[in-house]
Amino acid sequence: MTSHDTTLEELGLSSAVAALIAAHPSGFTPGRVVRSDRGYAFVQSARGLHVAKPATHLVKHADDGGLPVVGDWVLLGGDESEPLVEVVLERTTAIARRDPGHAARMQILAANVDIVFITHPLAEPPNLSRIERELALVWDSGAQPVIVLTKADLSEDVDAAREAVGGIAFGVDVLTTSSANGAGIEDVASRLGHGRTAALIGPSGSGKSTLVNALAGQDVQETREVRVSDGRGRHTTVSRELITLPDGGLIIDTPGLRAVGMWDSAEGLAQAFSDIEELAQGCRFRDCRHEGEPGCAVEAAVGSGELPERRLTSFRELQAEVAHVNTQIGIRARLEKKREDKVLARTIKDFYRQGHGHK
Ligand SMILES: Nc1nc2c(ncn2[C@@H]2O[C@H](COP(=O)(O)OP(=O)(O)OP(=O)(O)O)[C@@H](O)[C@H]2O)c(=O)[nH]1
Ligand SMILES: [Mg+2]
Ligand SMILES: [Zn+2]
Known part of the structure; x- marks a missing residue:
């Protein structure tokens, strides 16, 4: 820049x-x-x-x-x-995950982002559970998620992968790209526009920086060299960076995420699993946990094959994670309150000790 x-x-x-x-x-x-x-x-x-x-x-x-x-x-x-x-200044959107180093803390990956490209390489079958996690994270941020399946040139069956991902991503466009032959890059570019900010997230090596370079029309970001011995999962991009594109759009490249821990993202979760939320409207009990309660419409949908069991398991796991995070946030808040109370008590004690209270 x-x-x-x-x-x-x-x-x-x-x-x-x-x-x-x-x-x-x-x-x-x-x-x-x-x-x-x-x-x-x-x-x-x-x-x-x-x-x-x-x-x-x-x-x-x-x-x-x-x-x-x-x-x-x-x-x-x-x-x-x-x-x-x-x-x-007050953020319009913020992509927050749990800080991998501190269970009770959050880490904001990027702020004021309009659209987030969730990238996944098609060199291997798409990791649906990871995409679900990332979708919850992005929905919760307030930005619009778009899934970009990269490295389409390395896929045996692009349509099957697209379909599998489409089945877990409601209200989300699924694009495929290949930097090897330029396919799909225009689709990504068309989502960007003057003054709009996009961000890229996804695992290391999924081709985020390669995509940025394709959009920029030149090598602005370093990408991983193709080396057979390079099997250590090294991160090529090490800092989060906002890049101005020639057509006036802005894009944030980020280092690949190893872990995508959920923060207090109950709303994002509900949005990412809107199909389950909708089915749950049909459960007999309003607070049904879909764990063996009578008249559970969600489990009935699993039974009939309408809802894949994997997806319900994934939903439960993420819900449990969010609940756990909330417990930890509560514990941290109580500890901090205790510490503050102690400081206040000491301050008051000192005040009286200095003789102020005897007038
Ligand atoms: N065949 C093929 N290779 C690709 C494609 N996109 C990226 N690559 C290769 O994948 C490797 C990783 O790409 P990067 O762009 O560095 O990946 P990244 O997501 O930025 O990785 P981190 O910065 O570590 O998070 C490089 O060797 C790219 O040349 C693609 O569409 N097809
Ligand atoms: Mg990179
Ligand atoms: Zn239920």
Whole structure:
């Protein structure tokens, strides 16, 4: 990305974001995070590229997604040599997963994304359970998911794969691409448009960066070299990056995800499994858990072959995961409350000890 002649409009500024910016004091420099890496936010503003640290009041809320991430609109303060991200503007969408390193924390992968391409390579049969997980994550973010089955040139039966994926992705388009012969790239490009922001997620090696390069018409992102000995699952892309495409669209390339842990994504889950939610309307009990209750329409659908057992199992697993995360969020909140209460008690004690209470 060139650092001089970028306008905020070219970075995807909408009137809603412009209004958010206008609601803050004018002394700040507005910009968009084009890359987040090792605690630094690379912020593009109308004045250039700034490598900024988040202000301490943001660091305090790191566990709740308070830190700037790629795609965020931010306001910069501090001075020219040491810019600080002072404000992270309200996000329109945020793709959140459970932090793989901390069970009770979330990690935001990207913010203010309109559309998410969920990529899966067709070199192997599609991993339906993983796609279901990613769909729940994306629906929950507020962005529109689109599934992109890559490496179609390596598939024995593209139609079968498409059909299998279509059967678990309601209200979601399923596209196939091949960077080897250019097939389907236009379909992906047509979803992008001036000022629209897309993001790519999916396993490492699924061809996300290759797709970005195809859309950009040049090699802007490094891709994995084809090497037979390269079987270590190395990640080629290491940071999340927002790239401006020649036609005015924006796309966020991300490093491949090993684990896609669910965060507090009950709504996204309901949307990703709308077929089961719909069947559940027919259960005798409103709070039916579809676990052997009489008059369960969901289990009846499994029995009749209408609903694959695999899908119900997948739904249950994800539901259990979300419930577990919520328990952990609750425990963390209680611990934090306890700690705060202790500090407050000590503060009050000190206050009286200093003789203030005797007047
Ligand atoms: N045959 C074929 N190979 C492809 C296609 N797309 C990507 N590849 C190859 O797959 C390998 C991985 O592609 P990348 O684009 O680096 O994958 P990535 O998803 O960005 O991987 P990470 O950055 O590690 O997450 C490279 O060797 C690409 O050349 C395709 O459509 N067909
Ligand atoms: Mg990559
Ligand atoms: Zn039921």
